[in-house]
Amino acid sequence: MDKIMEKDTANYKDYTLLSYHHIPGVHNIDVFERAGGYEMMKKWVGAEPETIKEEVKQSGLRGRGGAGFPTGVKWGFFTKDRAAKKYLLCNADESEPGTFKDRFLVEKNPHILIEGMIISAWALGTQKGYIYIRGEFYQQAVILEKALKEAYAKGYLGKNIMGKGFDFDLYVHRGAGAYICGEETGMISSLEGKKGQPKLKPPFPAIKGYRGLPTMVNNVESLAAVPWIMRFGAAEYKKFGTEKSAGTKLFSISGDVNKPGVIEVPLGTTLKEIIEVHCGGMRNGNKLKAVIPGGSSSPVLNADDSYAVKMDYEDVASKGSMLGSGAIVVIDETRNMGDILKYTLEFYHHESCGQCTPCREGTGWMESIFKRRESGKAQKSDIELLDKTAASMRGQTICALADAAAMPTQGMIKFFRPELETYVTTNVNSNKR
Ligand SMILES: Cc1cc2nc3c(=O)[nH]c(=O)nc-3n(C[C@H](O)[C@H](O)[C@H](O)COP(=O)(O)O)c2cc1C
Ligand code: SF4
Secondary structure, rough: OOOHHHHHHHHHHOOOOOOOOOOOOOOOHHHHHHHHOOOOHHHHOOOOHHHHHHHHHHHOOEEOOOOOOOHHHHHHHOOOOOOOEEEEEEEEEEOOOOOOHHHHHHHOOHHHHHHHHHHHHHHHHOEEEEEEEEEOOOHHHHHHHHHHHHHHOOOOOOOOOOHHHOOOEEEEEEEOOOOHHHHHHHHHHHHHOOOOOOOOOOOOOOOOOOOHOEEEEEEEEHHHHHHHHHHHHHHHHOOOOOOOOOEEEEEEEOOOOOOOOOEEEEOOEEHHHHHHHHOOOOOOOEEEEEEEEEOOOOOOHHHHHHHHEEEOHHHHHOOOOOOOEEEEEEEEOOHHHHHHHHHHHHHHHHOOOOOOOOHHHHEEEHHHHHHHOOOOOOOOOOOOOOOOHHHHHOOOOOOOHHHHHHHHHHHHHHHHHHHHHHHHHHHHHHHOO
């Protein structure tokens, strides 16, 4: 049995990402190393890169940034030419409303991400990496900078890492708080010093990314999972989760529960268990009304579906929504769905980069229905108009932001049409909590 496991309390043996979190001061490199940190980097840097890639592929790890695309398969699209200039880009933008798990991971244990990135960089043959972190996460950027300095001082980053002839430089790049810079091509534009506007795909960044060169973009949680997979192996990782949704997942839970926060549970854990056991139940004993299961761009689930769903990619999709980044927003009976949709649409209109007409105009039109409410001019039929506008935006744009605005809108209308019709036609001041 391995060091981490030996040192763990019984509770921590079930974690892959948070397995160090009970150790005080683990954000310091010496403490991290005493607990077994960087052992996998020492073991795997210099080993056969294809073995690492194959292990990650076999683990079934799926990208934790939202789309759930298998990480090992994506790595397989990357050039195998080790001499070619190419980049590893960690997506720590985390702008999706409701999501706060990457920030949590970076804050508590920056070295697990750095170790994961070094192993990944070796496997992929990248010489340079960036951690693109959301501008508002100043404290987390400072923590990461300090951790990078510690890793450089130990010779784990820079030239000729541990004398193994491998050069890898890693930098922190702070964004400026635009949601669209979380989208990988928008992020790359921003990193290049341009406006953070997405580009049409293909070509995908793995083929043509930062500065026109192959760039592997992975989410914080995806990269931080690599050391555990390389320590215990793909078969052990697959023991967590379901057949198609392997491993554990961080969920950020907010809203009307007693204990909001970040938890790590195997994929496939029921939402009921997450709410009732991990989050201490509904706040004030109120009744569950709905759940947004995967961040603001995922369609809402009604109470029945919420209590029936298992939190894995397939089961959430079977209920008409998506697991996304695992941002669970719990909504109780005291909330008005109109308020929630209004704030959501204001957000997407504000964050549209404006390149595509259906997104730029569509998000504006959808928001304007709620503005008409404020002047008492909205009508019941506006909800039908909202539904049609949302439908016309889907699949028509450069990036998925338009869909991210349209899908939750249509989801809300599907379950809560009468409530929304009443909301838009009710005097603004009579309907607040
Ligand atoms: C509008 C939009 C916002 C996104 N925001 C994020 C984000 O904040 N963090 C993230 O990791 N991925 C985000 N993504 C997904 C990324 O484009 C990309 O797929 C992901 O970082 C790849 O990493 P993964 O394969 O590890 O999931 C966003 C996508 C879209 C369309
Ligand atoms: S869909 Fe929206 S955010 Fe994405 S590129 Fe088009 S206008 Fe910009």
